[in-house]
Amino acid sequence: MILIAGAEEHNIRSCLETVAWAGEIIVVHSMLVDRTAEIAREFTPHVFYKPFEGYAKQKRAALERAGRDWVFSIDADERATPELQREIAEVLAGNPVADGFYVPRKSFFHGKWIRHMGWYPDYQLRLLRREKTTVTERLVHEGFVVNGERRHLASPLLHFTIPNVRHMLEKNLDYARLEAEEKMTRRNVGVLDVILRPPIAFIQKFVFQQGFRDGWEGLVLSSIHALNKLQVQLYMWEMQRPVSTPVER
Numbered sequence: 510m511i512l513i514a515g516a517e518e519h520n521i522r523s524c525l526e527t528v529a530w531a532g533e534i535i536v537v538h539s540m541l542v543d544r545t546a547e548i549a550r551e552f553t554p555h556v557f558y559k560p561f562e563g564y565a566k567q568k569r570a571a572l573e574r575a576g577r578d579w580v581f582s583i584d585a586d587e588r589a590t591p592e593l594q595r596e597i598a599e600v601l602a603g604n605p606v607a608d609g610f611y612v613p614r615k616s617f618f619h620g621k622w623i624r625h626m627g628w629y630p631d632y633q634l635r636l637l638r639r640e641k642t643t644v645t646e647r648l649v650h651e652g653f654v655v656n657g658e659r660r661h662l663a664s665p666l667l668h669f670t671i672p673n674v675r676h677m678l679e680k681n682l683d684y685a686r687l688e689a690e691e692k693m694t695r696r697n698v699g700v701l702d703v704i705l706r707p708p709i710a711f712i713q714k715f716v717f718q719q720g721f722r723d724g725w726e727g728l729v730l731s732s733i734h735a736l737n738k739l740q741v742q743l744y745m746w747e748m749q750r751p752v753s754t755p756v757e758r
Contacts, residue, residue, distance in 0.1 A: 510528045510533065510581045511534075511535045511568070511571040511572060511575055511581070511582050511583075512534070512536050512537070512571065512582070512583055512584065512585060513536075513538070513539075513570075513571050513584075514536060514538045514539070514540070514545050514549070515538070515539050515540050515545070515561065516540045516542070516543045516545060517538075517540075517543075517545045517586075518543045518547075520585040520586050521545055521548050521549055521585050522551075523588065524583060524584075524585050524586070524587060525548075525549065525553075527588045527590075527594075528581070528583055528594075529552060531581065532577060533555065533577050534552055534555060535553070535555045535557075535574050535575050536549040536555065536557070536571075537557050537567055537571040538556065538557070538558060538559075539558070539560060541558065546558065557570070565644050565646055565651040568582070568644045568651060568653075572639065572642060572644060575639055578639060578640070579601055579636065579637065579638060580637045580638075580642070581597065581635060581637075582635045582653065583635070583666070586668065586669050586670045587614070587666050587667065587668050588666065589666060589667075590664055590665060590667060592664035593662070593664035593666060595664070596662050596663065596664040600636070600662070606658060607658040608638040608655050608656070608658055609634055609637050609638065609641070609642065609653070609655030609658075609659040610634075610635070610659065610660055610661065610662050611632035611634050611635070611659060612662050612665070613631065613663070614629070614632070614665060614667075614668045615629060615666070615668060616628050616669075616670060616671075617667070617668065617669050617671075618671045618677075618726050618729075618730060619671075619672075619673065619726055621723070621724075621726050623723050623727070624723060625719040626719070627714075627718055630665075632661060633652075634655060634659065636662065637653055638655065638657065641655050641656045641657045642655050643656070674729065677730075677733055678733065681736070684737070685737055685740035686740075688741050688744075689741050689744035689745045689748060690744075692741070693745045698745045702742045706738045706739070707735040707736065707739040707742075710734055710735045710737075711731050711734065714727075714731040714734050714735075715728065715731035
């Protein structure tokens with residue numbers, strides 16, 4: 510099992526308790542000012558510090574330190590269910606021909622399981638044959654690539670990424686900046702991008718992906734998704750039009 514973590518002292522114990530069954534636990538952390546590493550060492554001696562250089566590089570470092578043939582990747586804000594543990598054990602005991610397995614993920618907002626807007630089943634490639642696996646070179650929404658056959662598991666991960674609106678707004682600011690850095694060289698941002706992309710994003714989530722069926726939570730999440738698209742456009746606009754330093758005369 511591999512996990513990367515920043516300041517996760519509020520999360521990491523609950524996460525690691527759900528994967529204590531793993532034969533090997535690798536934790537790569539990037540934070541020295543909280544108790545994340547201290548708590549992780551209660552579960553495993555394989556706790557490594559690596560200054561944060563992007564999510565992809567952190568995950569690659571964790572994958573490279575793994576010594577087992579099969580690796581299960583989990584984030585600190587996720588919890589493995591007992592059903593998932595049993596299914597993984599059964600799959601690996603059967604000498605699988607596949608080299609990677611997608612796991613469905615149930616994500617929660619304000620304590621509510623969000624079923625629409627593309628939030629479920631939200632399959633994540635997490636059970637991996639180590640020698641066939643690499644990490645994508647992305648600043649945000651990085652993931653694993655398996656060179657081989659992939660299949661799907663039925664049992665879910667639980668994902669508690671967004672406890673409240675403030676947390677999501679703060680998280681989206683960072684993600685929007687990283688997404689803008691990835692996209693800034695692909696196209697120039699114009700007036701229509703700033704005006705049209707946010708409402709289109711809202712309509713896509715709330716109407717076409719049926720966010721309205723998740724009630725108030727769906728409305729809030731669709732609105733924040735639209736705000737995120739606005740933030741991306743504004744970041745790109747600023748990056749493409751750097752302010753020159755005035756010359757003193």
